[in-house]
Amino acid sequence: MKPDLDRSDLIRKRQQGRAIVMGLLLGALVLLIFAVTISKIRMGMH
Amino acid sequence: MTTAAPLLPPADWRDFLALTKPRVMTLVVFTGLCGMLAAPAHVDPVIGFTAILCIALGAGAAGALNQWYEADLDAVMRRTRNRPLPDGRMDRQAALHFGVGLSAFSVILMGLAVNLAAAAILLLSILFYVLVYTVWLKRRTPQNIVIGGAAGAFPPLIGWAAATGGVAWLPFLLFLLVFLWTPPHFWALALFVKTDYAAAGVPMLPVVAGERATRRAVGIYTAWMALVAIAPWPLGLAGWIYGAASVVLTALFAVLAGWVAARTQGADDAMKPEKRLFAYSILYLFLLFGALVADRWVLP
Numbered sequence: 001m002k003p004d005l006d007r008s009d010l011i012r013k014r015q016q017g018r019a020i021v022m023g024l025l026l027g028a029l030v031l032l033i034f035a036v037t038i039s040k041i042r043m044g045m046h
Numbered sequence: 047m048t049t050a051a052p053l054l055p056p057a058d059w060r061d062f063l064a065l066t067k068p069r070v071m072t073l074v075v076f077t078g079l080c081g082m083l084a085a086p087a088h089v090d091p092v093i094g095f096t097a098i099l100c101i102a103l104g105a106g107a108a109g110a111l112n113q114w115y116e117a118d119l120d121a122v123m124r125r126t127r128n129r130p131l132p133d134g135r136m137d138r139q140a141a142l143h144f145g146v147g148l149s150a151f152s153v154i155l156m157g158l159a160v161n162l163a164a165a166a167i168l169l170l171s172i173l174f175y176v177l178v179y180t181v182w183l184k185r186r187t188p189q190n191i192v193i194g195g196a197a198g199a200f201p202p203l204i205g206w207a208a209a210t211g212g213v214a215w216l217p218f219l220l221f222l223l224v225f226l227w228t229p230p231h232f233w234a235l236a237l238f239v240k241t242d243y244a245a246a247g248v249p250m251l252p253v254v255a256g257e258r259a260t261r262r263a264v265g266i267y268t269a270w271m272a273l274v275a276i277a278p279w280p281l282g283l284a285g286w287i288y289g290a291a292s293v294v295l296t297a298l299f300a301v302l303a304g305w306v307a308a309r310t311q312g313a314d315d316a317m318k319p320e321k322r323l324f325a326y327s328i329l330y331l332f333l334l335f336g337a338l339v340a341d342r343w344v345l346p
Contacts, residue, residue, distance in 0.1 A: 007055065010055050011055045011056060014055060014056045014057070014058050014059075015056055017058060017059050018056065018058075018059050021059040032092075032096065032099075033159075035092045036092055036093065036096055036159045038092075039090045039092040039093055040093075040159075042090075043090060043093075
């Protein structure tokens with residue numbers, strides 16, 4: 001019983017870690033695309 | 047009825063990071079950045095940052111696909127056996143999906159945010175590293191590192207293309223410089239980890255042609271590299287800062303390489319000259335590219 005619990009704890013922990021990292025990366029991507037869009041608009045104005 | 051393979055728990059995010067070979071990426075990013083900063087064009091900081099990010103992601107993707115394909119080799123080499131795949135911390139399918147996805151993402155982002163020329167060269171560099179070097183050459187010929195070295199030589203070209211939308215003689219010489227720098231750099235390493243490569247069945251030059259031939263090849267490639275390293279100065283493509291730095295740094299490289307080329311391995315040899323050349327070769331590229339940027343930004 002104990003090893004199964006350890007394994008499911010490990011799986012949960014890794015899933016949680018990956019979800020947090022993925023969330024942060026997606027947030028950074030949104031910001032990057034926003035900044036790129038603003039830069040492109042600004043470059044087009046010059 | 048089929049027997050299912052035991053399922054691995056999902057890999058940790060740090061293992062995905064390790065798959066991208068972050069240490070190799072440092073040099074790739076630096077040469078790409080220098081290629082961009084040496085270009086005679088103004089680059090918007092956000093677009094420039096995106097271009098460098100794409101180069102880093104592309105290099106990471108190529109590294110991940112390389113580790114996916116070479117998991118069997120990595121498992122028998124001391125230097126690489128603790129990587130996520132040979133160590134059993136990740137399944138191969140996840141590594142493949144990660145590598146392909148990251149490759150596509152880096153090229154598409156480069157194309158949309160920067161320009162198509164930089165995206166095309168980035169795609170070429172990923173395909174070259176994975177298909178030409180990893181799949182085709184590495185296990186077949188002792189010249190693997192010579193031709194495969196071109197893959198690592200693309201970043202200055204990509205950086206320049208990101209800034210200007212095209213290529214010119216200077217980034218082409220930088221490409222050639224990294225291309226010719228790769229054999230002495232890797233053969234210095236191969237000389238002191240020869241037994242590892244032999245155990246894995248990788249036909250590195252010291253394993254196939256022997257130590258003497260490898261040392262001679264280190265000397266020959268260093269001579270060609272020295273010519274290309276100094277060439278931008280007399281050709282008028284770089285100023286005196288780069289010129290002076292290239293002469294001094296290349297002379298030191300030549301001395302260390304000459305030492306490696308001339309000597310013979312003794313019993314219980316600690317291979318210090320080879321280790322010194324390997325370490326210096328990394329510093330050399332950092333300093334030389336740094337001098338090129340200083341030259342462009344400091345001189346009027």
